[in-house]
Amino acid sequence: MIQxxxxxxxTILISxxxxxxxxxxxxxKIRQRKNGESSCGCGCSGCPETSRCHK
Known part of the structure; x- marks a missing residue:
C-alpha cells in the first residue's frame, strides 16, 4: 500500500x-443562486433569458 x-x-495530489x-x-454557485445574484454577470434588463431567470 505504501509503495x-x-x-x-x-496523480493523487492533482486529483x-x-x-x-x-x-x-x-x-x-449554489451560494450565489441562493443570494439571488445573477450567474451570468450581466443585468437582467437586456437579457434574452429574462423569462427563464430565477429572479
Missing part, C-alpha cells in the same frame, strides 16, 4: 486538487 502511494502521489476546486465552484 502504491509513493508511486502515484502526484484531490481538481476535485476540491470543483467542489468549491459548485458551492460558490
Amino acid at each position: 502504491y502511494l509513493k508511486d502515484n502521489i502526484a 484531490v486538487l481538481i476535485f476540491g476546486l470543483m467542489a468549491w465552484v459548485i458551492i460558490y
